[in-house]
Amino acid sequence: MTQKNSPRRHRPVLALAAVLLAACGAAWGSVASTVPPLRPITVNLQDKAALRNGALYTVHMCVACHSLQGVRYSSLPKVLGLSRAQFLATIGTNGHHYHDTITSNMPAAMMEAYVKIAPPDLTVIAQRRSAAWLYTYLTSFYVDPSRPTGVNNTVRYNVAMPDVFASMQGLQKPVVVQGLRFGSPAKVAIGVEPLTQGSMTKAQFDQTARDIVAFLYAVAHPHQQERARLGPWILGLFLALSVLTYLLYKLYWRRVITSEERWWRVGR
């Protein structure tokens, strides 16, 4: 075959790259609503003191209404860096068996009667929402007389949950801007400002909220550290195997060029 009438070389690598790149582009989507900015947070799973503080608030405050059905009390000592005895003495199990899942003592039906909706399971929420969302949610309740509970939330509009932090954080008022809600123009609260002083300073309360988020994040992503520890080894193993098998492939295919096909390019 002469060079002149040979078709342009079809390049499978480029074709594959183009297809994959386009697929990545297809993964993009958009929503039309004014989204309040989330407060940044860094979760440090090694900061056991913070996790213990978060666990204390979660088990004794949140669990009054919410459950964490994905988590057993017995899994907590390892997360918090405590012995079983230390855990039982400091945080405890709300009277449940040590190996039970963290279940609220408040019957769901009673909560539905109080706030019209059963409080969602916190394992579910913490898996679905980012740490920044949780942190913003916990610190962004504001006074809204139109709501039955008297409060609303910037990131969860018309929230059913009452402001259980009012005594600690104090009340807050919204920072309102003209924006979009589900595509139509509306006044949107994008932040909060202090209204009254609670039992904690702002810094103290924010730290407490961050501790709670860190704890929720830790129990919602229980294998994060195992993933981080194992991942590089497994990836390294298969990267090394890729190199070795590529060399093996080259070695075997060298034989293919021994016949008259000098143009054969593999193994050259």
Add this chain to the structure above:
Amino acid sequence: MNNSKPSKTSGVFGWFDQRLPISATWRSQVSRYPAPKNFNLWYFFGSLAMLVLVMQLATGLFLAIHYQPNPHLAYWSVLRGIQRDSRWGWLIRDMHVVGASAFFLLVYLHMYRAVMYGSYKKPRELLWLVGIFIYLALAAEAFLGYLLPWGQMSYWGSAVVTNFVTALPVIGKPIATWMRGSFVVDLPTLNRFFVFHVFLMPMLLLALVLVHLIALHQVGSNNPDGIEIHENVNESGWPRDGIPFHPYYTVKDLFGVSVFFVVFFWFVFYKPAGWGLLLDKLNYTPANILHTPADIHPLWFFLPFYAMLRGVPDKLYGIMAFGGSFVLLAFLPLLDRNPIRSIRYRSKLYKFNVLMMAASFLWLGWIAHGFATEHNMVYGLHVTEVFYATFLVLPFFNRQRSVRAKVLWLVLAEAAVWLIDVWMYSIHAHGWDLMLLTDWIPTLYLLVVFGSALAFPALTRDAAKLPERLTAGGIFH
């Protein structure tokens, strides 16, 4: 070369080999099975898909052991029982989740390979058709399995799909109730989906894959040049451009497997939910029969078909629109009857068309990823027309066409686009304003294909002469 005799007649292996064709099968199907020399990287995906099938069976076995097919237990049996209470359960589940998406990606690439190199043409039509059935079985398997975690998207996705059949008049609703075993998706539905997912469909898939392999080995592999290697054999009957599958392609596939696992385990360890694409965020919420999510959509691998369904907002016609795409795929060997197999030796416009096949499919996926706005739905309709057209214009490329034929193709195809618009308007599916706004999509496509065929006839010219022997090969050629 006699492959039927056992190689060894003494010893333990000899005892078995005389009673079971072990070494004969190994020789005829593996170590002396001639494969073309020039397979490139597109030929990794078939063997990788088989690997993923085995991996899904192995991980699925362990998941099934710990899973509870009961609406009260299902959600927490996955989220707690498997992911937390069972040792390594999280790893096995994430492998299964990522594996499902990997399976579809590999199968799509494998199918596109077949389209590019004409692997559906004589004598491989049946091989292609069995492949289509494998895809359908895989789609059913994925759909059935998606209900099992009993999350919001599992539940409502299954509710939507089991409602498809109600598009049939009169008998639709009773059939839907019979399929679900209940008036809504509930315990009987979950039980049967579990049994179909872990038993029926995997058996069917394995059987179909076996038939696929047998059919492949009956006709031999195609290759990137699309030239039949069995038509040029040496004195002993061995194809001059063939090499034994083992060890040449086994070592090549080993390399493919290693690279695949790097990518696969990167997802498993660092992005198991794949930015909400491999595992929908909403599926972290337990199914709630009283709360319909605002936006119900399938996972990424079904999105293009979902755009076709939404593009025609009429239940029966919408289902026909996306079901028809499988019929088109099945009829591919009848549509494209050009004697040249490989895209390498086809005309420039044909290459453009094959690229548009993939591009329109991806575009459909992108449209379905957005919300079900009127705008998105009309885009879906017109991009669906392009996707259909990329198949329906294939007969045009079967031979050189006269000027009159080119004009006729253009006029008839554009008329079909307008007729569909009129039909959509008549069934109150879409208004003219949005349809006129997006009519440029199929029109532009048709103009590019037929218009440039008229203006530049050279673009429709296939290679004058095929090479007699395979051209250079290797992974990256």
